[in-house]
Amino acid sequence: MAIKYKVNEPITTDQFIDLLERSTLGERRPIEDYDCMAGMVSNSNLMITAWNDDILVGIARSVTDFHYACYLSDLAVHQDYQKLGIGKRLQALTQEQLGPRCKLILIAAPAANSYYGPIGYSQNDRCWVLEPGTQILTE
Structure with a gap:
């Protein structure tokens, strides 16, 4: 099996949803909201994909912004292809697209939290999340 990697190869929303479902990341993404998923695909400005033929x-x-910060929002590998180094290669290729001062930033899924430290990431406990519908307190 020869996995091919592509930079900013167009994908369909259906392909994205299918991959998320087959990687378990779909459990933490709004895959039932097609418009949201389509927006996630169309508004990303860096996508590295891995292909086995046309899959x-x-x-x-x-x-x-390619210069200071890169938020890696989704890292997903089909369950049948995990533990083959595909995820690490996807991250390395992402990093290659970035400028020399650009940080790669992500929020780990709970089950994947221990994956990132051994491959070079440092943990940062200063991440904050404002959930949809939560109002910024101005007073």
Whole structure:
């Protein structure tokens, strides 16, 4: 099996949803909201994909300025293709697209939290999340 990696190869919303379902990341993404999923695909400005022939088997989907910060929003590998180094390669290829000062930033899924430290990430406890519908307190 020869996995091919592509930078910013167009994918369909259906391909993205299918991969998320087959990677278990779909459990933490709004896959039932097609418009949201379509927006996630169309508004990403850096996507590295992994392919086995014409089957999408992995993705690193990011939003970045390419110079200072790159938020790796989704890292997903099809369950049948996990433990083959595809996820690490997707991250390395993402990093290659970035400028020398650009940080790769992500929020780990609970089950994947221990994955990132051994491959070079440092943990940061200063991440904050404002959930949809929560109002910023101005007074």
